[in-house]
Amino acid sequence: xxxxxxxxxxxxxxxxxxxxxxxxxxxxxxxxxxxxxxxxxxxxxxxxxxxxxxxxxxxxxxxxxxxxxxxxxxxxxxxxxxxxxxxxxxxxxxxxxxxxxxxxxxxxxxxxxxxxxxxxxxxxxxxxxxxxxxxxxxxxxxxxxxxxxxxxxxxxxxxxxxxxxxxxxxxxxxxxxxxxxxxxxxxxxxxxxxxxxxxxxxxxxxxxxxxxxxxxxxxxxxxxxxxxxxxxxxxxxxxxxxxxxxxxxxxxxxxxxxxxxxxxxxxxxxxxxxxxxxxxxxxxxxxxxxxxxxxxxxxxxxxxxxxxxxxxxxxxxxxxxxxxxxxxxxxxxxxxxxxxxxxxxxxxxxxxxxxxxxxxxxxxxxxxxxxxxxxxxxxxxxxxxxxxxxxxxxxxxxxxxxxxxxxxxxxxxxxxxxxxxxxxxxxxxxxxxxxxxxxxxxxxxxxxxxxxxxxxxxxxxxx
Ligand SMILES: O=c1ccn([C@@H]2O[C@H](COP(=O)(O)OP(=O)(O)O[C@H]3O[C@H](CO)[C@@H](O)[C@H](O)[C@H]3O)[C@@H](O)[C@H]2O)c(=O)[nH]1
Numbered sequence: 001x002x003x004x005x006x007x008x009x010x011x012x013x014x015x016x017x018x019x020x021x022x023x024x025x026x027x028x029x030x031x032x033x034x035x036x037x038x039x040x041x042x043x044x045x046x047x048x049x050x051x052x053x054x055x056x057x058x059x060x061x062x063x064x065x066x067x068x069x070x071x072x073x074x075x076x077x078x079x080x081x082x083x084x085x086x087x088x089x090x091x092x093x094x095x096x097x098x099x100x101x102x103x104x105x106x107x108x109x110x111x112x113x114x115x116x117x118x119x120x121x122x123x124x125x126x127x128x129x130x131x132x133x134x135x136x137x138x139x140x141x142x143x144x145x146x147x148x149x150x151x152x153x154x155x156x157x158x159x160x161x162x163x164x165x166x167x168x169x170x171x172x173x174x175x176x177x178x179x180x181x182x183x184x185x186x187x188x189x190x191x192x193x194x195x196x197x198x199x200x201x202x203x204x205x206x207x208x209x210x211x212x213x214x215x216x217x218x219x220x221x222x223x224x225x226x227x228x229x230x231x232x233x234x235x236x237x238x239x240x241x242x243x244x245x246x247x248x249x250x251x252x253x254x255x256x257x258x259x260x261x262x263x264x265x266x267x268x269x270x271x272x273x274x275x276x277x278x279x280x281x282x283x284x285x286x287x288x289x290x291x292x293x294x295x296x297x298x299x300x301x302x303x304x305x306x307x308x309x310x311x312x313x314x315x316x317x318x319x320x321x322x323x324x325x326x327x328x329x330x331x332x333x334x335x336x337x338x339x340x341x342x343x344x345x346x347x348x349x350x351x352x353x354x355x356x357x358x359x360x361x362x363x364x365x366x367x368x369x370x371x372x373x374x375x376x377x378x379x380x381x382x383x384x385x386x387x388x389x390x391x392x393x394x395x396x397x398x399x400x401x402x403x404x405x406x407x408x409x410x411x412x413x414x415x416x417x418x419x420x421x422x423x424x425x426x427x428x429x430x431x432x433x434x435x436x437x438x439x440x441x442x443x444x445x446x447x448x449x450x451x452x453x454x455x456x457x458x459x460x461x462x463x
Pocket of ligand 1: 144279363382
């Protein structure tokens with residue numbers, strides 16, 4: 001897509017429209033929201049980001065946006081699901097104050113009128129605030145359409161008294177969304193005892209009650225799920241992804257952690273398609289036994305590897321180096337590069353990278369598809385098992401390491417991913433998807449057309 005983040009300048013603020021975007025403070029959610037903000041800014045909208053002080057972007061990367069804090073102070077819970085409840089329970093009043101102040105500024109005729117708010121689907125507190133101010137509210141879903149579809153079935157199953165699913169049924173295929181298995185549905189509990197069910201219910205009901213749904217996905221990838229959701233929600237859907245490719249001018253600035261680019265010079269010295277890149281996104285960690293098995297699996301697989309190990313991602317261990325057994329460093333010398341946080345999109349685009357061992361977060365999945373890199377999936381929670389099932393059995397551009405982490409099994413899977421006939425077949429399919437992803441953001445492509453419809457839709461709110 002030939003876009004820049006240069007805005008078509010509209011000088012008179014009264015002719016411009018302001019959008020207030022409310023990201024969820026997690027990397028995998030913040031990134032697509034900031035990409036959407038940049039895209040809408042490039043189309044002439046003014047942007048306010050209503051954010052928490054817990055995790056927030058580097059504002060100097062976005063001099064053209066205004067930032068309003070909607071929560072500060074206090075120590076948030078460390079468990080992700082409890083954290084999401086905490087945000088939803090504490091941000092409504094500050095958001096209302098923020099919106100009231102913006103609305104009163106525009107009443108004085110010297111400021112762009114706020115026409116709509118766009119909130120992350122997990123920030124469901126935004127519904128009541130928007131309703132009370134009679135402001136249209138749209139929702140950005142940062143994960144796959146298939147996972148949304150799967151979540152709606154979790155609610156149905158719960159209503160039918162089918163949760164928790166019997167152990168004996170976990171391997172069964174899901175009748176309504178093949179190739180899903182029952183075990184792919186999210187079933188976790190939060191540490192404060194609130195059930196996942198309560199969370200999903202709130203998220204899905206407030207999403208359905210919004211004025212429209214924006215997706216970081218594209219039609220050629222998720223047509224069936226998008227159609228099924230359209231039939232269910234009766235509100236307009238806009239599939240405008242892959243957002244990181246639609247917004248071409250800010251490739252790395254959405255990162256909340258400093259990226260270590262030394263891994264790119266290391267990749268420059270490796271042979272084409274030889275390296276396996278290993279990263280489990282911004283939240284997923286591992287226990288100490290898993291860490292050691294992963295380390296040995298990588299050491300023994302015969303391929304050079306680039307491994308992202310975030311600080312504190314190994315449970316109860318601040319110094320993961322001490323877990324590595326004697327002899328490990330000698331075996332991997334020259335064959336391995338370990339960083340705390342990588343410039344992932346550049347890594348995946350590098351000619352030396354031949355495979356991606358991922359936790360199947362949606363951004364990572366899309367980024368891998370867009371660079372034509374086949375995946376080894378190790379899903380952990382939420383939408384990840386659903387994404388992994390589709391990667392391995394529907395799109396068939398990866399393998400699913402679903403039966404535990406054990407070093408011999410890891411070696412076997414990595415070799416299957418990186419060598420042989422099955423790899424060749426996956427490469428053909430992933431290159432095909434890469435091409436489709438490219439086409440959908442070109443002139444006449446489905447995502448570009450959807451983006452134009454989204455802009456027209458937002459402008460219609462003001463009439
Ligand atoms: O070293 C790294 C590792 C990751 N990333 C980036 O971090 C993002 C990670 O996003 P994602 O792959 O979606 O994983 P999570 O951070 O785990 O994202 C959360 O949010 C996603 C979107 O809703 C969900 O799909 C996931 O399950 C959920 O854990 C991607 O853009 C990566 O490019 C880097 O830049 N450097």
